[in-house]
Amino acid sequence: MSATIYDVAREAGVSMATVSRVVNGNPNVKPTTRKKVSEAIKRLGYRPNAVARGLASKKTTTVGVIIPDISSVFFSELARGIEDIATMYKYNIILCNSDQNKDKEIRLIQTLLGKQVDGIVFMGGKIAEEHIEEFKQSSVPIVLAATVDEQNQIPSVNIDYEQAVFEAVSHLIETGHREIGFINGPLEVPINGKYKLNGYKRALAEHDIPFDETLLSVGDYTYESGKEATEQFLNQEVKPTAIFVDSDEMAIGAIHEIQDEGKKVPNDIEVISSENTRLVQMVRPTLSSIAEPTYDIGAVAMRLLTKLMNNEKVESSTVVLPHRIDFRNSTK
Amino acid sequence: MSATIYDVAREAGVSMATVSRVVNGNPNVKPTTRKKVSEAIKRLGYRPNAVARGLASKKTTTVGVIIPDISSVFFSELARGIEDIATMYKYNIILCNSDQNKDKEIRLIQTLLGKQVDGIVFMGGKIAEEHIEEFKQSSVPIVLAATVDEQNQIPSVNIDYEQAVFEAVSHLIETGHREIGFINGPLEVPINGKYKLNGYKRALAEHDIPFDETLLSVGDYTYESGKEATEQFLNQEVKPTAIFVDSDEMAIGAIHEIQDEGKKVPNDIEVISSENTRLVQMVRPTLSSIAEPTYDIGAVAMRLLTKLMNNEKVESSTVVLPHRIDFRNSTK
DNA sequence: TTGAAAGCGCTAACAG
DNA sequence: CTGTTAGCGCTTTCAA
Numbered sequence: 001m002s003a004t005i006y007d008v009a010r011e012a013g014v015s016m017a018t019v020s021r022v023v024n025g026n027p028n029v030k031p032t033t034r035k036k037v038s039e040a041i042k043r044l045g046y047r048p049n050a051v052a053r054g055l056a057s058k059k060t061t062t063v064g065v066i067i068p069d070i071s072s073v074f075f076s077e078l079a080r081g082i083e084d085i086a087t088m089y090k091y092n093i094i095l096c097n098s099d100q101n102k103d104k105e106i107r108l109i110q111t112l113l114g115k116q117v118d119g120i121v122f123m124g125g126k127i128a129e130e131h132i133e134e135f136k137q138s139s140v141p142i143v144l145a146a147t148v149d150e151q152n153q154i155p156s157v158n159i160d161y162e163q164a165v166f167e168a169v170s171h172l173i174e175t176g177h178r179e180i181g182f183i184n185g186p187l188e189v190p191i192n193g194k195y196k197l198n199g200y201k202r203a204l205a206e207h208d209i210p211f212d213e214t215l216l217s218v219g220d221y222t223y224e225s226g227k228e229a230t231e232q233f234l235n236q237e238v239k240p241t242a243i244f245v246d247s248d249e250m251a252i253g254a255i256h257e258i259q260d261e262g263k264k265v266p267n268d269i270e271v272i273s274s275e276n277t278r279l280v281q282m283v284r285p286t287l288s289s290i291a292e293p294t295y296d297i298g299a300v301a302m303r304l305l306t307k308l309m310n311n312e313k314v315e316s317s318t319v320v321l322p323h324r325i326d327f328r329n330s331t332k
Numbered sequence: 333m334s335a336t337i338y339d340v341a342r343e344a345g346v347s348m349a350t351v352s353r354v355v356n357g358n359p360n361v362k363p364t365t366r367k368k369v370s371e372a373i374k375r376l377g378y379r380p381n382a383v384a385r386g387l388a389s390k391k392t393t394t395v396g397v398i399i400p401d402i403s404s405v406f407f408s409e410l411a412r413g414i415e416d417i418a419t420m421y422k423y424n425i426i427l428c429n430s431d432q433n434k435d436k437e438i439r440l441i442q443t444l445l446g447k448q449v450d451g452i453v454f455m456g457g458k459i460a461e462e463h464i465e466e467f468k469q470s471s472v473p474i475v476l477a478a479t480v481d482e483q484n485q486i487p488s489v490n491i492d493y494e495q496a497v498f499e500a501v502s503h504l505i506e507t508g509h510r511e512i513g514f515i516n517g518p519l520e521v522p523i524n525g526k527y528k529l530n531g532y533k534r535a536l537a538e539h540d541i542p543f544d545e546t547l548l549s550v551g552d553y554t555y556e557s558g559k560e561a562t563e564q565f566l567n568q569e570v571k572p573t574a575i576f577v578d579s580d581e582m583a584i585g586a587i588h589e590i591q592d593e594g595k596k597v598p599n600d601i602e603v604i605s606s607e608n609t610r611l612v613q614m615v616r617p618t619l620s621s622i623a624e625p626t627y628d629i630g631a632v633a634m635r636l637l638t639k640l641m642n643n644e645k646v647e648s649s650t651v652v653l654p655h656r657i658d659f660r661n662s663t664k
Numbered sequence: 665t666t667g668a669a670a671g672c673g674c675t676a677a678c679a680g
Numbered sequence: 681c682t683g684t685t686a687g688c689g690c691t692t693t694c695a696a
């Protein structure tokens with residue numbers, strides 16, 4: 001068994017309260033006493049038990065992070081942003097993969113709350129009533145990262161997806177395209193089915209181009225699904241001359257499919273993606289992309305959470321980060 | 333404040349010991365009592381406090397994971413393997429990024445131990461004396477994943493790196509190459525500076541090819557560093573006709589540099605990488621690669637840890653997983 | 665099958 | 681500046 005605060009107290013000839021004070025950097029301790037205690041701590045190799053501390057203080061300095069899939073490039077960059085800021089504020093992270101499965105998400109929230117985390121960063125797809133209910137019952141703050149709550153009841157950090165897609169598609173239209181394919185993510189997720197799709201439609205509408213359903217496809221973010229969607233596009237009646245793709249990985253699939261069909265990017269077909277992960281430079285031609293500040297979304301979400309956990313006042317709990325479009329060689 | 337076990341006991345008209353029994357599925361409870369308690373639990377929305385439980389039982393059902401960088405494709409796949417198995421055995425994971433910084437690694441181990449994790453999965457570069465010391469002092473088991481301890485004192489899960497590289501390079505030699513470049517990772521890491529390098533040298537030696545220092549380069553696993561190393565190769569006296577690259581991301585950089593110089597892969601220069609992450613199919617030509625079973629290394633490491641935590645006996649605590657080489661289009 | 669009671673290791677008033 | 685004393689919410693003997 002390792003030493004407890006009581007052992008240290010005895011070794012140093014003081015009370016455990018005093019030991020607690022020096023461990024916690026309380027200034028109300030005479031320097032000589034502090035020294036005595038510090039030495040006893042060192043001698044005994046004492047290390048405070050965070051679980052006991054958590055029980056007594058009702059703070060665990062641990063936050064829960066629920067993420068769809070840590071092995072995705074997009075989410076792992078987000079996670080890194082979260083973790084860096086957490087570390088900066090002395091928190092540890094309990095990381096859980098949800099696979100965007102609602103039941104699993106609910107269960108994870110409960111487990112995390114049971115573990116007495118001081119807060120939760122949640123990333124997911126659709127926020128349903130059940131989520132909101134859990135969130136509201138929670139005694140600790142929760143913030144959404146790269147995840148929208150359509151009713152805007154839960155603190156969150158995002159970009160303006162609608163506007164971002166609007167800009168990308170408008171750019172394509174303004175450089176002469178009229179048949180613009182859109183490989184979106186699953187439409188049940190509001191970011192896709194609502195905001196991004198609306199941005200696409202608004203761009204078309206503002207340029208008097210009718211919406212053509214055959215130019216809308218849905219993938220699952222994988223390379224293969226981007227490739228397949230593009231294959232479909234290339235074999236149909238109305239073929240796109242430009243494609244907007246909702247993820248870098250799918251966009252690379254799209255580019256390869258186009259090239260496999262003997263066509264050139266960007267000369268025959270232009271491609272713009274969304275995410276701007278490190279992948280954009282790993283393909284030829286390099287990928288033009290909506291620069292979602294992935295790492296920053298995570299970092300800002302965690303920072304927001306720290307404020308909420310400390311009851312600091314925040315100007316707005318719904319933060320919208322700026323985006324931009326990085327043009328590379330998949331567009332002219 | 334949420335309900336405690338005591339509230340439930342009162343509500344159900346039993347003692348807290350009985351509540352504890354039903355919560356923990358102890359069979360020694362009369363069915364009618366069990367029912368009464370279950371209802372009280374539901375009525376009060378009672379959720380056990382894992383921190384209190386952890387303090388009393390000295391088990392937190394939480395394990396620590398120290399990883400160099402969760403945003404790397406390689407490590408995030410490993411992490412997913414770890415997390416999946418952890419979930420399967422009802423453990424949660426505290427995830428910490430170390431950036432391979434020794435001091436940070438040591439500090440993280442101590443923090444994790446302070447949080448009373450039931451075990452640790454460690455991924456890193458070089459295992460120094462200090463690490464070993466911390467590990468040995470630890471009262472909970474530790475296993476290394478994709479990380480070697482040269483003295484084989486700590487349980488670990490790896491592949492046979494030496495042999496894998498030997499096979500890849502031998503293949504290159506046997507298909508006619510004599511000038512084979514090697515873009516390795518940092519040499520301080522034994523996996524690189526010792527095992528992989530030895531595999532490369534052994535392949536040369538067995539085919540009577542002298543080792544040429546100018547054909548060995550060191551990168552930092554990034555796309556850019558792979559590109560730069562290759563640029564250097566292409567501009568030097570002895571130019572490689574084939575390159576073995578220690579990571580997929582660097583290998584993609586290498587391929588692009590070769591192509592940018594107007595040469596063809598694999599016709600002018602062949603490339604084989606190591607890792608076999610999802611990236612291998614996202615480049616043209618697709619990448620031949622040593623298939624390190626990334627996800628499995630994580631999964632097996634976590635499985636091994638569960639056995640160690642439960643004091644089950646394990647046949648060998650140094651496990652070496654099989655590897656193979658997946659040939660794709662970057663080789664002839 | 666159930667209950668009483670003693671901790672687990674620490675924090676946080678409250679006194680002094 | 682330091683010590684005393686309750687707990688925090690749960691598990692775990694030990695008895696009954």
